[in-house]
Amino acid sequence: MKAVKITDKVYWVGAIDWNIRDFHGYSTKQGTTYNAFLILSEKPTLIDTVKKEFYPEMMARIQSVIDPKKIKIIISNHSEMDHSGALPETVAAIQPEEVYCSDMGHIDLTEQLYPNFDMKVVKTGDRIDVGGDTVSFVEARMLHWPDSMFSYLEKENILFTNDVFGMHYATGKLFDDENNEIDWLYEAEKYYANIVLPYSDIVLRFLDSVKKMGLSPKIIAPDHGFIWRKDPAKIIDLYAKWAAQAPNNKAVVVYDTMWGSTQKMAEYVADGLREGGTEVKLMSMHSCHRSDVVTELLDSSALVIGSPVLNSEIFPAMADVLCYLKGLKKKNLVGAAFGSYGWNPAPIKSLEEKLKAMKVEQVAPTVTSKFVPNADTLEACRQMGLTISQKIAEKLK
C-alpha cells in the first residue's frame, strides 16, 4: 500500500473503505475513505488517523515514504472514532513527541479512547513549528462535533478540515480533478444533508470568519472523499448554498403504505404538485433510505408526509424517517399530512404534531381515507399538492 503525493511535502496516508454500506444509519452506497495526512517537514507530522481496523493500511502507506518512528507530531482534528480509532495504536507504535487536539478534543478523546498518552490542547490562533513550516489552528466547534478543528499548513497553503467539505465516496482517484462531478455531487449533497445540515447557521458564520481571517487555501484536504486541489472554492460555494437553505420550487412526498391506499393518495398529492409546476420527489419508505430522503429535502421547500395506521400507530418506517428528519432540522419548509386507516384515524392526525415538531408550516388540511380512497378523497389529495405548490410560489416571489 502506497502513500499518495499531494505536494512535495505532503502525502495522503489514509484508507479506503470500499464496501461500507451503513455509517450509523446513513446509507453509504459508494463506500468512504478515512483520510490521514503526513507532512514531511523537519518534524514529520501526522494529521488524523483512521478507523481502528484500517490501522495496518495507514501504517503501510506511511511506511512507503518514511519510517513511521520518525513522526514527531500527531494532530487530531476530530475525535470521532473513524479518525481516532487507530490513534492509541499509532501513538504506541510511533511514540511521537507531541499529540495535539482542541480542548473539547481532549475531553472527547479521553472519554472514547481512555488514552495512556498525553495530549496538548491548542485553540484558534495557536501555531506550532513543524520544522520548516508552521501549522496554525482554527477551532470549528459543532462542525460537526464540539471538538472539530481545522489545521492550516501555512507555507504549503493547505487547510485540513476534518469532516467538513468531505463526502462518503470511496475512490482510488484522490483529487477533485480526477473525479466527475456527475458522480460525486449527489454524495457531497448527501454528506451535507446527513451530517452538517443541523449546523447550517454555524457553517455560514464560520465561512464568514474564515474569509475575514484572509485564508485562501490552495488545497482543502477533508477527512472523507477526495482532496480539493483544482477548485477548492467549489465546495466552499456549495456549502454556502446548502447552508442558506433558500426556497426552491421542489417538494418531497414521503410515505409508506399497507394495501396501496396511502400510496394512491401520495400519487395524487404528487400529481397536484406537478400540476402546480413544482418538481416533486415521491419517496416510498418501502424502497427509499432515510438518508436519501433528507438528501432530496436539502434543496426542497416542502415536506408532505403520509402513513397508514398499524396497531393504533403510524407505520414504523414513517416513525423512523420522521425521527431522523427532526434531528437534521431542515429549515423553511411548508407541508401537510395524509393517510389511510381502517377504524382509528388518530395516528394520521398525529402527523400534524410531527410536522409541528419539525417546524414545518402546515399549509393544507390533513386528508384521511377510511380504507381505500374514493374519488373525493383523491381530489382532496390533488388539491393538497396544488395548495402546497402555490405556497412555494409565494415564497419564491
Ligand code: FEO
Ligand atoms: Fe468522519 Fe465525524 O467523523
